[in-house]
Amino acid sequence: MSFSSDVKNELTQSISSACCYKAEAFGMLLLGRAFGLSEISLMTEIQSVAERYSASIRDLTGVTPTMQCSKAGNFKISIPNKTDRIKILEFFGYTGKELALRINLANLEQTNNDCCSRAFLRGAFLVCGSVTDPQKDYHIEFSVTKAKLCDDLMQIIDDLGLKAKKIIRNNSYVIYSKEAESVEDFIGTMGANNAFLQVMQTRAIKNIKNQINRRSNFESANMSRSIEAGLKQVSLIEEVLEKISLEDMTEDLSTLCSLRLENPDISLDELGKLVNPPLSRSAVSRRFKKLERIAEELKAK
Ligand SMILES: [Zn+2]
Structure with a gap:
């Protein structure tokens, strides 16, 4: 098909x-x-x-x-x-x-x-x-x-x-x-939410590959750590989105999740700056902790 x-x-x-x-x-x-x-x-x-x-x-x-x-x-x-x-x-x-x-x-x-x-x-x-x-x-x-x-x-x-x-x-x-x-x-x-997530993921992965190819080895050692952290958050978000939709989350959390899905490869600092008004690194980190708790609760159900 x-x-x-x-x-x-x-x-x-x-x-x-x-x-x-x-x-x-x-x-x-x-x-x-x-x-x-x-x-x-x-x-x-x-x-x-x-x-x-x-x-x-x-x-x-x-x-x-x-x-x-x-x-x-x-x-x-x-x-x-x-x-x-x-x-x-x-x-x-x-x-x-x-x-x-x-x-x-x-x-x-x-x-x-x-x-x-x-x-x-x-x-x-x-x-x-x-x-x-x-x-x-x-x-x-x-x-x-x-x-x-x-x-x-x-x-x-x-x-x-x-x-x-x-x-x-x-x-x-x-x-x-x-x-x-x-x-x-x-x-x-149009409302094809599954396909939407699929396209978003494909695009995110392509972006990461492109960036890795562009940067030097020295930089990529540092970068790969933040990419790894970013990808873990992406899969956490996906895990949660299998059970509930973005609309079911509080607005601050759903905004952060959307931004992370769009930018899987940036650091927590950079991610925080994309939020309006901007968030500190620790505030971003706290929100992801909250998301982890939601994921745990959903798993327990
Ligand atoms: Zn209508």
Whole structure:
């Protein structure tokens, strides 16, 4: 299974509030294969995506889509009946006669910050996105067939503070990023937390390798001690994150954990300086002691 399908499988497990469930469905429909009077459909190789698309349409509009699976393992989901298609279009505020499909922002209620924009992005990624395994390369993209729709999607991505570029390739409008940090941000924003941690770790390890290669032997003797300490903290954090999420921690602890995951190779002094307001070396050390206690308690449970 590819990394891309792992991410998609994880995303289809997202539990969302009513507003976001609608926003995600809207993303899948609008950026799927067709969304109009004559056709509403999706083609996908991933069963969980096909099922999520179908279930969302059924839950929200009461229309049951038709699903077919080809011998090659491709799923096609469609709405054969025109009255049903009109019902779905109207549910999302469309007539099907629009000259150019745009994103109807009324479907993104945003009851909690940008929750619905993130959900919409997740829906879009499920049907027109792909991401390369970070072990090989950093690359995430969304391939859109319509120019205006691509512009609108780019606007949402922009508003979410994500960095991406746009190119035209084989009659498609492609939004992409090749920056490690923004690939990571995309995955986190869409809500694939396991994949997010995986990318973060891969990036941290690559950083360490690069730095070791860059520095002299003399320096690396000193450095390896702080790297060793840093890596121990990273694995402690990971151990805790298997049981609870960053949001479950106190804010000062979760901030420190995020900073450590992003910077596994720096000393406690340097780590303390990244916190706002800065912390002394001993204060950082105390917090990691606290984390160790949490890890012990979680283990005991
Ligand atoms: Zn929402």
